[in-house]
Amino acid sequence: MKIAVCVSLVPDSTTKVKIGSSGKSIDENGVTFILNPYxxxxxxxxxxxxxxxxxxxxxxxxGSDRSKEAIKKAYQMGIEKGILIxxxxxxxxxxxxxxxxxxxxxxxxxxxxxxxKQSIDFDGMAIPGMVATLLxxxxxxxxxxxxxxxxxxxxxxxxEGGKEIIVSAxxxxxxxxxxxxxxxxxxxxxxxxSKSKPIxxxxxxxxxxKTEVIxxxxxxxxxxxxxxxxxxxxxxELVKLLRDEAKxx
Amino acid sequence: xAKILAYIESKENKFKNSAFETISEAKRLSGILGCDxxxxxxxxxxxxxxxxxxxxxxxxxxxxxxxxxxSIKGGNIKYSYSAIxxxxxxxxxxxxxxxxxxxGTGFGKALSPAVSILTDSALISDxxxxxxxxxxxxxxxxxxxxxxxxxxxxxxxxxxxxLRPNVFKAEKTDSNNAKVTDITSxxxxxxxxxxxxxxxxxxxxxxxxxxxEADKIVSGGRGLxxxxxFHLIEELASVIGAATGTSRAVVDAxxxxxxxxxxxxxxxxxxxxxxxxxxxxxxxxxxxMSSSKCIVxxxxxxxxxxxxxxxxxxxxxxxxxxxxxxEEFKKVL
Numbered sequence: 001m002k003i004a005v006c007v008s009l010v011p012d013s014t015t016k017v018k019i020g021s022s023g024k025s026i027d028e029n030g031v032t033f034i035l036n037p038y039x040x041x042x043x044x045x046x047x048x049x050x051x052x053x054x055x056x057x058x059x060x061x062x063g064s065d066r067s068k069e070a071i072k073k074a075y076q077m078g079i080e081k082g083i084l085i086x087x088x089x090x091x092x093x094x095x096x097x098x099x100x101x102x103x104x105x106x107x108x109x110x111x112x113x114x115x116x117k118q119s120i121d122f123d124g125m126a127i128p129g130m131v132a133t134l135l136x137x138x139x140x141x142x143x144x145x146x147x148x149x150x151x152x153x154x155x156x157x158x159x160e161g162g163k164e165i166i167v168s169a170x171x172x173x174x175x176x177x178x179x180x181x182x183x184x185x186x187x188x189x190x191x192x193x194s195k196s197k198p199i200x201x202x203x204x205x206x207x208x209x210k211t212e213v214i215x216x217x218x219x220x221x222x223x224x225x226x227x228x229x230x231x232x233x234x235x236x237e238l239v240k241l242l243r244d245e246a247k248x249x
Numbered sequence: 250x251a252k253i254l255a256y257i258e259s260k261e262n263k264f265k266n267s268a269f270e271t272i273s274e275a276k277r278l279s280g281i282l283g284c285d286x287x288x289x290x291x292x293x294x295x296x297x298x299x300x301x302x303x304x305x306x307x308x309x310x311x312x313x314x315x316x317x318x319x320s321i322k323g324g325n326i327k328y329s330y331s332a333i334x335x336x337x338x339x340x341x342x343x344x345x346x347x348x349x350x351x352x353g354t355g356f357g358k359a360l361s362p363a364v365s366i367l368t369d370s371a372l373i374s375d376x377x378x379x380x381x382x383x384x385x386x387x388x389x390x391x392x393x394x395x396x397x398x399x400x401x402x403x404x405x406x407x408x409x410x411x412l413r414p415n416v417f418k419a420e421k422t423d424s425n426n427a428k429v430t431d432i433t434s435x436x437x438x439x440x441x442x443x444x445x446x447x448x449x450x451x452x453x454x455x456x457x458x459x460x461x462e463a464d465k466i467v468s469g470g471r472g473l474x475x476x477x478x479f480h481l482i483e484e485l486a487s488v489i490g491a492a493t494g495t496s497r498a499v500v501d502a503x504x505x506x507x508x509x510x511x512x513x514x515x516x517x518x519x520x521x522x523x524x525x526x527x528x529x530x531x532x533x534x535x536x537x538m539s540s541s542k543c544i545v546x547x548x549x550x551x552x553x554x555x556x557x558x559x560x561x562x563x564x565x566x567x568x569x570x571x572x573x574x575x576e577e578f579k580k581v582l
Binding site (some may be wrong): 011013014015016017019026037038094095098120121122123124125126127128129130132133134137138139140141142144157158159160161162163164165166167168169172177178179209210211212213214215216217218219222225226227228229230231232234235236238239241242243246248249 | 580
């Protein structure tokens with residue numbers, strides 16, 4: 001079995017966002033970049049499958065040289081091979097990413113492809129479904145449980161207020177949600193080993209965004225709230241404010 | 250010429266409020282662009298049940314019967330995302346729809362990327378506003394979990410948008426002139442191959458409101474001190490008809506399920522009322538809930554960051570405040 005995990009590098013979730021000088025993206029000064037948290041579940045699932053029944057495992061990322069860090073983290077967790085598709089510029093949308101990943105995956109022909117359910121930068125939840133459709137493969141996103149059999153997979157997909165049980169043919173694309181597994185912490189030995197492990201580099205095969213960020217802004221600042229200071233004695237006043245002033249109750 | 254299609258989600262043959270929000274926005278956008286709009290529903294509803302949608306404006310409601318569609322595949326299936334995406338895309342292409350709107354629910358977020366590829370459209374997902382400048386569409390989209398907002402322009406003749414629930418207004422119109430037109434899956438070129446992944450079972454937790462869809466949320470954090478104290482959160486939620494939410498720290502400690510987690514690696518919510526109890530307000534949590542319309546914080550630490558985004562708050566021990574607050578709500582509800 002051949003398994004590919006598509007990974008991306010994103011600003012750490014503790015990042016305090018500032019807008020950069022272009023006015024179209026964030027200021028990356030001082031920002032720590034990490035493997036997208038949902039990708040950790042994707043990587044862990046692939047590694048567990050490899051450990052259980054043997055598989056060739058790949059981590060694939062599209063982006064600048066910096067994206068190698070995402071592949072290295074996947075190496076540390078147990079992925080064997082890595083491919084970086086080098087973006088021609090920093091300006092790419094989800095369609096361009098999906099096209100490039102689809103082209104690389106079409107060459108690699110994995111039996112199973114994992115993604116994190118979304119990346120925590122633009123939160124589009126778009127790329128797994130786009131890649132699947134470009135490759136004409138079935139996909140299930142927001143997966144919290146997965147059983148892989150010889151020719152098909154059964155997945156539990158989280159939905160509002162419950163879950164769906166989905167049966168899919170293989171090859172398939174699976175988007176990992178928190179809860180699918182417990183991603184391992186890399187040990188020192190694997191961290192050291194990942195440093196010298198080669199990453200195959202490929203050129204971008206597509207550019208031609210369908211969307212363009214024209215501006216980026218911080219949310220409007222909030223006015224000062226009414227904070228009551230008398231503990232339980234303030235409860236009645238709070239309810240009155242919610243009812244008469246905010247008119248929400 | 251632009252033409253707008255609102256894909257209307259019907260869950261267990263019922264419409265959610267987000268469906269009405271999506272229709273209302275389609276109507277508003279059609280007014281700005283001076284173009285036609287219609288809605289499409291795939292369900293097992295009758296024409297009368299579907300006509301409810303007409304209260305929000307569409308004159309043309311296209312309906313594909315779900316059972317008839319599923320019979321192409323046969324066997325025990327509820328629905329197939331891939332088949333629905335193909336049906337919506339074929340219908341849009343055959344009838345000249347250039348703008349397709351989805352509700353940004355789990356369902357809409359699963360369908361819209363596939364439909365964007367099949368219709369050769371630009372996709373902007375989870376948007377909070379649509380703007381038109383010189384006939385060019387752009388959308389406002391929260392990024393970095395709401396820490397910033399991007400204005401994104403479309404460079405394509407066709408566009409697919411998914412609308413974040415609870416943000417757009419559902420507005421009824423004065424008259425309902427809706428006409429329901431049935432379409433068949435045969436006309437949409439569907440075949441068994443389009444059902445490559447199928448939903449065989451849907452399991453819903455009975456009687457619980459999901460945090461992602463709720464109009465009111467009561468959230469408990471580490472200040473609750475342990476899983477056994479969450480009855481305080483549940484009781485308050487039950488009195489005001491709210492869903493229960495929580496913070497990442499609580500989920501990671503195993504006190505509450507991940508499905509309740511609000512924040513950057515949980516759910517992004519924008520309810521009418523968000524009551525945060527014993528939640529200090531880590532930046533990841535604030536990102537997930539700061540677009541709530543009214544935020545109430547209850548915390549004993551007056552310097553907790555949650556008070557910076559709160560519209561109202563009480564500084565005090567939640568173990569003392571919550572029982573009294575519950576009784577005060579009961580008096581007025």
